[in-house]
Amino acid sequence: MRFWLVAALLLLVLGVTAGPRAPTEARDRIKVVTTVAPLTNIALNIGGSRIDLVGLIPGGVDSHTYETSPSDAREVATADLVVVNGLALEDAVVELARANLKPGARLLELGEYTITRDQWVFDFSFPEEEGSPNPHIWMNPLYAAGYAELIRDDLIEIDPEGAQYYTANTLHFKGRIEELDRAILATAASIPGQNRRLLTYHDSFAYFSPRYGFSVIGAIQPADFSEPSAREVATLIDQVRAEGVPAIFGSEVFPSPVLEQIARETGARYYDDLRDDDLPGEEGAPEHTYVGMMLFDVRLMAEALGGNPAPLAGVDPRNTFEP
Ligand SMILES: [Zn+2]
Structure with missing residues (x-):
């Protein structure tokens, strides 16, 4: 009789202290x-x-x-x-x-x-x-x-009790990234090869481009983040004419009158809202995520360069973490 009482108490204590606590308190x-x-x-x-x-x-x-x-x-x-x-x-x-x-x-x-x-x-x-x-x-x-x-890895070091939770969230996120990657590959492949060239204002596609078969032929923004000089703009205009680039891409964060000038003088169309550190939509909107930002950019590129953005429609932009 006494043994069962001790066992029951032990289970009660273990049940209370073992396992991850739900972190309900801010502290x-x-x-x-x-x-x-x-x-x-x-x-x-x-x-x-x-x-x-x-x-x-x-x-x-x-x-x-x-x-x-x-x-x-x-x-x-x-x-x-x-x-x-x-x-x-x-x-x-x-x-x-x-x-x-x-x-x-x-x-x-x-x-x-x-x-x-x-x-x-x-x-x-x-x-x-x-x-x-x-x-x-x-x-x-x-x-x-x-x-x-x-x-x-760093969250687990700081909060080992959450290891399972962080590991599961990482798996979900990487699953979504795989879907995104496949959809971008398919969309990029639909853009005619000679159009798969990026001339952007802000120079943020250096690591994106080789993965998806684009080449970055230039970036307009000088290294000190000022506006390009008249001579630099003239060189870019020559380059756009020589290469027959169909579209040039500005940046959401760096609006620039130079783009408009280059477009006017070359006949290329320009799009001024590619983004690399500004998420689309309002806070709380489904697309206000990293995945949503990448979908936004690639959709814009596909539409501007003669591709078909349909594969992107199958990727859910929403956050993937467990509540
Ligand atoms: Zn940047």
Whole structure:
């Protein structure tokens, strides 16, 4: 009789203490601070309801020249994990994190661990003599899946009780990325080969293009993020004429009158809303995600360059994390 009583008590105690607790209280959740919106959304898909997430750089703000504020310092100082792209994209935030991280907190520089130095691309707006490679690694969905795995690993280090949850969320996210990748491959293949060339204002397709058979023939924005000189514009106009590019692509974040001029003088059409760090739709809209942003860009490219965007319609842009 006594044995059963002890066993029952033991089970009761184990039942209460074993297994992951549901992190219902804010104080139980991990605080994660990120920079640009696509990274913030990837972190959300992995951390889900176990993290409190703060994205420092608002959508539509130039991340390359972003300057931090006192409130950013406060966010970073209370974070358990600060997630940045690195590769000189958001140096101000990296500096802030190094100076303000609380003991035991982590700084995760995704770009540094996703590709190796021999995979770095130096190009139009990111020339080798400036020292830092093109930082837009997340624009290749396969690398975005790598970002997700790095975030998962750090979250598990900080919050081992959530290991199963973070691992399951990462699997769901990578499943969606595989669907996205297949749909982009099919859509890109529908664009006539001679049109699969990108002339963009902001130089953010360096890692996307080789995966999907595009070549980046140029970027209009100079390395210091100023406007190009009259001479540079004249060179671009010659290039667009010589190569017969059907469309040129501007950026949501960097509106530029130069595009309009190049289009007018060459007969190419121009589209001014490609995006690499601004998610489409309002906060809370189904397409306001990393996947939604990639679908938006590839749909625009397909429509502008004579392809068929139909394969993209089968990809659900919504977040994949478990509640
Ligand atoms: Zn950018």
